[in-house]
Amino acid sequence: MSTNLAANLSREETAARSAAISLHSIRVELDVTSATRADESGFLTSTTLRFDATTDETWIDFIGEAVESVTLNGIQQGVAWDGARIRVSGLQQSNEVRIDAVGSYSRSGEGLHRFTDPVDGATYLYTQYEPADSRRVMACFEQPDMKAEYTFVITAPAGWHVLSNQSAVVTTGGGASQTVEFAPTKRISSYITAVAAGPYHRVTSTWTKNERRVDLGAYCRASLAEHFDHDEIFEITRQGLDFFDEAFAFAYPWGKYDQIFVPEYNLGAMENPGLVTFTEAYVFRGAATEAQREGRANTILHEMAHMWFGDLVTMTWWDDLWLKESFADYMGSHVSAAATRFTDAWASFANRRKAWAYEQDQLPTTHPIVADIPDLEAAKLNFDGITYAKGASVLKQLVAFVGEDAFFEGARAYFRDHAYGNTTLNDLLVALEASSSRDMRAWSTAWLETTGVSTLTLDDDRSTLVQTDPRPHRLRVGAFSLEDGALVRTATVELDIEGERTPVELPDADLMLINDGDLTYAKARLDERSLKAAERGLSTIDDALARGIIWSSLWNATRDGELPALRYLEIVRRHAPAEGHVGILAGVLGNAAFTVEHYVADEVRADARAMWLETVWEGLEQAEPGSGSQLSWARALGHAASVHDARSGSIAGMLDGSIDAPEGLPLDADLRWLWVEALAAVGTWGKDRIREELSRDDTMSGRTASVEALASRPKPRVREEAWRAAWEDESLTNDHLAATIAGFRAGGRRDLIERFDADYFARIRPVWEARSIEIARRLVRGLFPATPTLDAVDAWLAANEDAPASLRRIVIEQRDHLARDLSVRSRNN
Known part of the structure; x- marks a missing residue:
């Protein structure tokens, strides 16, 4: 069995393992004193697992550099390790296994990530x-239903x-090192254990x-300390703890509450x-805009919700990933609106x-919100818009269906009955049926x-609401009339x-606004009178x-080819x-830029780019x-200027100080880099100017931005170097890989x-x-070619029916995006 096959655990085999093994505790000893030495690729890791077994x-x-020894009940065993699984035989009813191994420092954000700050x-x-x-x-039983005290x-x-x-x-040691022992955790799954140093x-x-009392900590790199607005982070944290303490009636169960902001992270946050x-x-x-601060608050509250939904009560297997992610996504917006200053959070949602x-x-x-997840590769790809955003949208409909009081009463019973355990869909339905006296089985189905997704429209005389893909909805229709030039709800x-x-x-x-209040999950169309x-x-x-709902309706109609792209842009x-x-504005600007590049007909795209550039300049x-x-x-200008050079001279002048920037606009490092990347993509700035900008901001962010800018230059040799680096340079961090891919694709230059x-x-x-799935999926998604036909991708799919299902899923999804682009463009001819 190859390492990759051994690493891809299946639902069936892990269920059999948990049925035969009763895990009690795991002690993990890590020695990371080698971390400061760049030539040291690994660290020492020793794990002692205590468990009962009904199997021999x-x-x-374990995935790492080496497994050095395996000791079972005090007797050293031969090492049987295939790169992912350590086979242990001769088990007794009660067992203690010690595994001494060497782990590998990560640069991809998977496992123990090591980062060296270029600033200091x-x-x-x-x-x-x-x-x-x-x-x-660490050596472990890598499945959510095998909880232990760590x-x-x-x-x-x-x-x-x-x-x-x-x-x-306990902290001991002296001289160059220290050894810190932490209190045992309560029973948790392996994937939510954590270390930082x-x-x-x-x-x-x-x-x-x-x-x-809960002690709060907030951490960031030392070189970012001057930018760390910890007061606001703590304010949101306390507001969230106030809300959840009352709403869930289950005291925060994990002792302290530290929040650490880390470099080269491969996702938004982890609970x-x-x-x-x-x-x-x-x-x-x-x-930072208020929308950015709202987004951070939402994420803080999302992760805090996981302290109950996911950490205290955990899904048995990844089929029920929604049991934590859908709820956390819903609670992030709900608590933002209910308990913080971000009262319009649902508009952004x-x-x-x-x-x-x-x-x-x-x-x-x-896939359904309750998905069929046969293995870990499928689980990795199911952290998606269905599990998060659709799940949260459906929960908002559930709250409208059963009432907010019944929803939280059911949640309290769910936590009380299953604390520190594992659950499936049925466990939640039982709790909600008891609290609401509603038929949750039919709702679940x-x-x-x-x-x-259903599409809701009014017929021509507005006497009938028409629904595709029918489902039960509780919703509102808002009536708005033009009064003195303004639309007023009547x-x-x-x-x-x-x-x-x-x-x-x-x-x-x-x-007429279908789904006014955004209570349900459906695409709501505007009839022609409403559109006008x-x-x-x-x-x-x-x-x-x-x-926000109207903007969403317009965008969905544009994506579906029902609203002409140029009419949407107007x-x-x-x-x-x-x-x-x-928050709404940022979304609209992003959608408009996407429309120009993907949905406008090919023969008018150059004109659309010029028009959009002038629109954002005037804005x-x-x-x-x-x-x-x-x-x-200003950020939208950077994106628009990367595909059209009409304003390059003015942007360059603002960057070098020869032209005044608009009053009040902070030309900070992040905005400067966005504009530099645009100038690089259209060929206005070359290598020397990019390196000059890097000398102004030689930080982690600056280096990543310079990688993208250098790869963006519109030269065949540059794009070829970026292509080969993306696929072949395994020293690239996840951030630098993403920057290289973005540079390769920059400027909309298919000809290059x-x-x-x-x-x-x-x-x-x-x-x-x-490669690891994290890196591989970045490559497969990020470098998918925007070919003028579907022939090449269809040929690959036909020739690779036996390819891993998760790889085929990504290719099929990218094919669908391309097919939509081609279809909508053809309708806009």
Whole structure:
């Protein structure tokens, strides 16, 4: 068996293992004193597992450089390790297994990631495991239903902060190293254990309520300390703990609450109990919009919800990943709106987060929220728009269906009955049925166990609500009339619908907004009269959520080829400058830029690029100085200027100081790099100017941005070097790989990269077999060619029917995106 096959654990074999093994505790001893030496690739890891068994033989998971010894019940065994599984035989009823091994420091964000800060040379470590990378750090039973009490003992350089899920209880040593032993955890799954170590900047606070106290910590790299707005992070944290403590009636169970912001992270955040990790993109080096701060608050609250949904009560297998992710995604927006200053959080959700769900749910690879996950590769790819955003949308419909009080009463019973255990869908349905007295089985069948998204429209005379892919919905229809040039809500009609056609009695109004309040999950179309009213007065509606739903409706219609791309862009041109909700504005600007590159017909794309560039230039000029809107327009300018050079001279002048930037616009490092990348993509700035910019900002972010800018230069040799580096340079970190891919694709220059199309299809299967899934999927998705026909991808799929299912899923999804692009463009001819 190859290492890759052995690493891909299946649902059936792990279920058999958990039936035969009763795990009690795991002690993990790590020696990371080698971390500061760049020539040292590995670290010492020793694991002691205590468990009962009803089988003579099992395997223990480990991926690393070497397994040096295996000791069973005090007797050393021969090492039987295939690179992913350590086979152990001769088990007794009660067992203690010690495994001494060498792990490998990671640069991909999988396992124990090591980063050296270019600013000060300091080294930082942190772990990231979900769904199955704790085996890169310790020997373990890598499946969520085998929970244990974990004790971590970490030897690290002296002077470092050393962190884990629990508080330190003993620190010993002297001289160059220290050994820190942490208190045992309560019973948790392997994928949410965590370790971090390094000279992190540390800030502390507390949360107290009813004589209970939780110590709070916040950490970032030392070189980012001046940008670390820890006061706001702690404020959101305390507001969240206040809310969850009351709503869930189950005291925060994990002792301390540390939050650490780490470099080169390969996702947004991770809910390790007591030590939550976040991408340090949430440490804003420069200006940040209120939408960015809202997004960070949402993520903080999302991860906090996991302390109960996911950590306290954990799904048995990854089929029920939604039991944690859908709930956390819902709670992130719900608590933001209910307990923080971000009271419009649902508007951002409706306009941006839900778009991810709609897109994913229209792919041929869509799946039910309760998914069929046969193995770990499938689990890795199911952290998607269905599990997160559709699941959260459906839960919002559930709250409308059963009522908020019944929803939280059911959650409290669920935590009380299953604390520190594992559950499936049925366990939650039992709790919700008891609290609501509603038929949760029928609701589950309609929403959790089906695929696809309904489309809701009014017929021509507005007397019937028509539904494709019928489901039961509880929703509202809002009536808006034009009064003195503004659209004003004049009525709201509440409806319960089920079938394909539902007779409705609606007042006469210029615009009828189906799903007003965004209670359900469905694509809501505007009838022609409503569309014309939106064209006239969209930006005059004083309800951000209503505007967000209308913008979402317009975008979905554009993606589906029902609203001409140029008509959509004209609505954006007319109304985006007056959009007062920065989160909605950022989403609209991104969708418009995507429309130009993907949905506008080929023969008019050059004109559309020029028009869009002038639109964002005017938006920047008109924006309120120092506002989040101004910053959003400035960022949109960077994207628009990367595909058209009409404003390159002005942008270059603002960067070198020969032209004044708009009043109030902070030309900080992040915005400068966005503009530099644009100038590089159109050939205005070359290698010397990019390196000059790097000398101004020789930081982790600056180096990553320079990689993208250098790869963006519109020269055949440059793009070929980027192509080969992406596929072949295994020293690239996950961030630098992403930057290289972005540079290769920059500027919309198919003429520079189409010669690599055939090589892409030759490379993807070997790279899937040779590289980790995190790196392989970045390559397969990021470098998929935008060919003018589907012939090449169809030929690959036909010739590779036996390829790994997860690889085929990515290719099929990318094919569908391309097919949509080609179809919508043809309709816009």
